[in-house]
Amino acid sequence: MKPSRERRVKTPDKVLSILRLFSVERPEWTVEAAATELNLAQATAYEYFRSLLNAELLAARGQGRYAIGPAVFELDHLVRQSDPLLIYGEPAMERLVEHAPVNVMTLLCRFYRMKVMCVAQRGIGFPGISVSYERGRLMPLLRGAASKVILANVERRKARRFYDDNCEEVAANGLGKSWEAFRSELRQIREQPAFVTFGELDHGLVGISAPIFGPDAAIQGSVSYVVEARHYQDGSLGSRQLKDQIARAGSALSQHLGFRSTKA
Numbered sequence: 001m002k003p004s005r006e007r008r009v010k011t012p013d014k015v016l017s018i019l020r021l022f023s024v025e026r027p028e029w030t031v032e033a034a035a036t037e038l039n040l041a042q043a044t045a046y047e048y049f050r051s052l053l054n055a056e057l058l059a060a061r062g063q064g065r066y067a068i069g070p071a072v073f074e075l076d077h078l079v080r081q082s083d084p085l086l087i088y089g090e091p092a093m094e095r096l097v098e099h100a101p102v103n104v105m106t107l108l109c110r111f112y113r114m115k116v117m118c119v120a121q122r123g124i125g126f127p128g129i130s131v132s133y134e135r136g137r138l139m140p141l142l143r144g145a146a147s148k149v150i151l152a153n154v155e156r157r158k159a160r161r162f163y164d165d166n167c168e169e170v171a172a173n174g175l176g177k178s179w180e181a182f183r184s185e186l187r188q189i190r191e192q193p194a195f196v197t198f199g200e201l202d203h204g205l206v207g208i209s210a211p212i213f214g215p216d217a218a219i220q221g222s223v224s225y226v227v228e229a230r231h232y233q234d235g236s237l238g239s240r241q242l243k244d245q246i247a248r249a250g251s252a253l254s255q256h257l258g259f260r261s262t263k264a
Contacts, residue, residue: 014040015052018034018038018048018049019052019057019068021034021038022067027067028061028065028066028067029065030064030066031045031046031064031066034049049066055071056069056070057069083119084257085108085110085212085257088257089108090120090122092252094122096122096223096225097122097123100225101238102227102231102232103124103126103231104123104225104226105122105123105124105126105131106122107146107224108221108223109146109147109221109222109224110221111150111220112138114141114158115139115141116138116139116141116144116146116150117136117138118134118146120135121133126204126205129202129203129205131202132144132202133201133224142166142170142173142175143200145208145224146209146224147222148189148195149195149209149210149222150211151186151189152195152211153211155218155219159182159186160179163179170182193210193244194209194244195208195210196208196243198229204228205226205228206227206228206229208225208227208242208243208246209224209225209246209250210222210246210249210251211250211254212250212257214257214259220254223246223250
């Protein structure tokens with residue numbers, strides 16, 4: 001008997017769900033633990049693990065434990081060489097660092113699974129201050145300029161679902177206690193060519209971000225400056241220069257990715 005179409009469609013998703021179990025907090029899994037977590041029969045889980053091992057997307061660590069495998073490095077190299085966001089974004093980041101009036105870091109972030117992922121970082125950093133955005137690290141949508149400019153430009157249907165699922169957290173982060181209030185907050189962020197936050201993720205740092213769009217005006221990510229708060233005075237010539245530079249970088253990267261503005 002042939003497997004149903006439903007089973008053929010769902011099986012790849014279930015195999016990929018194995019990979020999504022792995023995290024910094026839990027980098028190793030056993031087949032038994034994964035089967036329990038995903039509500040799979042152990043025989044099925046073994047089959048999925050075997051497929052991922054054969055593709056070297058997983059690697060055995062001994063004593064029945066598995067971790068992410070070396071094939072991920074090959075995929076990472078491919079992304080670095082072929083992703084237009086990185087191809088155009090990384091040189092733009094170098095120019096932003098070079099032309100900034102103060103010491104800065106620049107971030108390039110991508111919208112990913114209703115979260116934000118930093119995909120590149122440039123700059124020398126700040127003595128004694130760590131930056132939460134690290135390459136490959138998933139960040140929430142509700143805090144930080146790099147995340148908020150992305151959230152503000154998510155299509156309405158997804159934004160509504162996000163609000164319904166996270167309304168208490170939205171309110172706790174000062175983004176509104178109702179759907180209408182939330183929409184109003186997002187609209188105010190969208191209206192700014194560059195959006196600024198103060199110490200929302202890292203004390204003593206200011207984030208200055210602009211959105212990056214792709215074809216059909218779909219939000220792709222954001223480009224950002226991170227600067228020490230002591231070097232940023234809102235309304236000063238230096239702060240206006242930083243905001244203008246990041247806004248122009250976001251606009252230029254959007255055009256490289258195929259975005260065409262409909263504004264007159």
